[in-house]
Amino acid sequence: MARRVLDALRGAGHTTVTAAHLEHAATLPPEDQVAALGAVRLLGADVLAPYVLTGSAPPAEETVAVAAALDALPPAQPPPAAPPGGPEPAWVRAWIDWSLVTVLARIDPAVTAPTAPEPPPPPRCAAPTAPRHAPATAEGGVTHEGWVPWSVLMGQLSPLALPGLDGPVHQAARSGATGLARGATRAVLRRDFPTAARITRWLAWLHAEGVRLPLDPAPLTEHITLLGGGGRVALDTAIAGRLLGLESV
Incomplete structure (x- = not known):
């Protein structure tokens, strides 16, 4: 299908x-x-x-x-x-x-x-939790109760990442751009390309919405397209490519 x-x-x-x-x-x-x-x-x-x-x-x-x-x-x-x-x-x-x-x-x-x-x-992204005994001025680390499961869950909701759809899940994506970027990067490093493609769709949707992102989703989409496999991954990356204006994807 x-x-x-x-x-x-x-x-x-x-x-x-x-x-x-x-x-x-x-x-x-x-x-x-x-x-x-x-x-x-x-x-x-x-x-x-x-x-x-x-x-x-x-x-x-x-x-x-x-x-x-x-x-x-x-x-x-x-x-x-x-x-x-x-x-x-x-x-x-x-x-x-x-x-x-x-x-x-x-x-x-x-x-x-x-x-x-x-x-x-909608799913809520837990606030980053500072590691124990970290200096007060250090950037907080993030536990597995934070962005990791949340980004995976948002990836499961990737069919909502289409133009014209908007609602609480989309607002959660807007407020959790950093968590989505981390989740996509983590999935690529783990070579979990289905999850990476789903989360990257949200990054592409955010880019199309004009949301400032901590990474460029275009090379990420192209990378997943080259290394991922299967019809579902190909569809997710093709949709992300359309949202980013990458007609070759």
């Missing part, structure tokens, strides 16, 4: 993404048809990224197909509590569902889609 979106973003393959995906799935066994619907939900607003990023209007059958996937697997209501009060995977899913329903309603208001789920609270 990610490869279909990537091909559409690059102007290759079908003129539709979800409609072509579900049309192919209709020829498969029932359990595979359900999996195909799940793939649409899993990518969230990214299934509509080719239209969001290029400004082109999707064919009518495309938005109808996305709405059909949402009807078949509707978002949970009410949304789960934010972790640690609620399960993290369900909380992330609620935000990604919100992104898909919100973008769909904006692109084609004529399509009847499920009501956007009430978004749960």
